[in-house]
Amino acid sequence: xxxxxxxxxxxxxxxxxxxxxxxxxxxxxxxxxxxxxxxxxxxxxxxxxxxxxxxxxxxxxxxxxxxxxxxxxxxxxxxxxxxxxxxxxxxxxxxxxxxxxxxxxxxxxxxxxxxxxxxxxxxxxxxxxxxxxxxxxxxxxxxxxxxxxxxxxxxxxxxxxxxxxxxxxxxxxxxxxxxxxxxxxxxxxxxxxxxxxxxxxxxxxxxxxxxxxxxxxxxxxxxxxxxxxxxxxxxxxxxxxxxxxxxxxxxxxxxxxxxxxxxxxxxxxxxxxxxxxxxxxxxxxxxxxxxxxxxxxxxxxxxxxxxxxxxxxxxxxxxxxxxxxxxxxxxxxxxxxxxxxxxxx
Numbered sequence: 001x002x003x004x005x006x007x008x009x010x011x012x013x014x015x016x017x018x019x020x021x022x023x024x025x026x027x028x029x030x031x032x033x034x035x036x037x038x039x040x041x042x043x044x045x046x047x048x049x050x051x052x053x054x055x056x057x058x059x060x061x062x063x064x065x066x067x068x069x070x071x072x073x074x075x076x077x078x079x080x081x082x083x084x085x086x087x088x089x090x091x092x093x094x095x096x097x098x099x100x101x102x103x104x105x106x107x108x109x110x111x112x113x114x115x116x117x118x119x120x121x122x123x124x125x126x127x128x129x130x131x132x133x134x135x136x137x138x139x140x141x142x143x144x145x146x147x148x149x150x151x152x153x154x155x156x157x158x159x160x161x162x163x164x165x166x167x168x169x170x171x172x173x174x175x176x177x178x179x180x181x182x183x184x185x186x187x188x189x190x191x192x193x194x195x196x197x198x199x200x201x202x203x204x205x206x207x208x209x210x211x212x213x214x215x216x217x218x219x220x221x222x223x224x225x226x227x228x229x230x231x232x233x234x235x236x237x238x239x240x241x242x243x244x245x246x247x248x249x250x251x252x253x254x255x256x257x258x259x260x261x262x263x264x265x266x267x268x269x270x271x272x273x274x275x276x277x278x279x280x281x282x283x284x285x286x287x288x289x290x291x292x293x294x295x296x297x298x299x300x301x302x303x304x305x306x307x308x309x310x311x312x313x314x315x316x317x318x319x320x321x322x323x324x325x326x327x328x329x330x331x332x333x334x335x336x337x338x339x340x341x342x343x344x345x
Contacts, residue, residue: 012055013042019053023061024068029075032107035168038074043174051172077107077119086122087129089138097137100146101156103128104164108229110215110222116229118157158229159237162186165230169210176252181208183245186232195245204258205249 014022019039020030033039034051039061041051061071078086083103084094097103098118103125105118128134136143142150169182184192184205196202212230216222232238 013052014055014058015052016041016050019058022058023071025072025075028107029072032077033071033075035165035171036075036106037171038071041172074123076122078122078125079117079119083120083122083125086125087138093138093142096142096146096150098157099155100149101160102134102137104160105157106161106164108161108213110225114221114225116225118161159232159234162230162232162237173208175208176248176255177204178208180245180248180252181205182210183241183248185209185212186230187238187241187245188231191238191242192245195242196249198258200260201249201253201258 016030016034017027020027023030023039025033030039034041039053040057041053044050044052061067064070080091080094080098084091087094094103098105098120103120106121107119108116109119111117129138166182166186169185170179173179173182180196184196187195192205193202196205212223212227215226232241
């Protein structure tokens with residue numbers, strides 16, 4: 001008898017949280033691996049707007065030698081003290097190398113004293129220390145040109161982090177407007193308004209503009225500090241971002257126009273219906289029945305609120321004068337209208 005046990009099929013993709021658990025990574029390390037391109041993601045086809053991980057990608061990573069240790073080591077980050085110990089140099093020299101832009105941070109956080117703590121990839125620090133050309137930077141006196149830059153107060157840690165973060169955002173962008181939004185995320189708003197002058201294009205651009213890294217509640221000192229670190233400060237950096245935003249915005253316009261409100265169609269005003277006068281019934285003189293009995297004798301005509309009764313013509317030779325005849329016949333006509341006539345008369 002054939003085995004009829006039902007085996008449910010696995011979904012083709014899974015959520016980032018599920019993928020992080022199956023790969024043995026913390027969620028922050030998983031996000032960093034995605035940013036570094038170590039884990040490939042695909043757009044969410046359900047329309048949620050997020051990213052998902054294919055099952056084939058999880059199987060590929062799990063089949064690598066040394067899993068999960070090798071994957072965890074590739075996303076391991078260290079601070080200044082641990083990084084200096086890893087490179088066998090004093091912490092002060094490590095900080096000077098980072099300020100000069102020779103060591104590039106990949107992440108930061110704000111501690112309880114509202115100080116920025118930069119984090120570096122341990123794998124990159126080992127690679128930097130292993131290269132022979134960097135030996136003179138790790139030991140001995142710092143070159144004169146570098147000492148002059150340090151004396152002038154140069155600190156490229158935030159700028160180098162922004163450049164690396166921009167690479168993360170551009171690698172994730174699947175649309176020209178998303179690439180423009182990634183560039184706009186690093187520019188002050190006044191520069192974005194100056195480059196993208198159309199308000200409808202700016203509104204469309206803001207839909208793709210990524211938010212700064214999550215550091216505290218919105219409006220908190222930590223969140224404001226993270227937003228400041230996300231914004232370009234140097235004039236040459238701002239100029240380069242402006243030129244790139246203008247170029248990518250042109251590509252985005254050629255790809256898809258920004259949506260605009262549809263003009264409202266106004267229906268023509270309807271003319272009021274003509275008002276017809278109400279039918280008015282005129283009393284028929286005595287002996288006349290133009291319409292028969294009931295309402296059939298009603299005559300439709302212009303409204304006359306109080307029509308004067310029409311006197312019958314004067315009969316010549318009745319022995320009365322014209323004035324008396326008109327008065328008498330007028331009185332008889334009025335009495336006939338007020339007194340109902342018996343049926344059959």
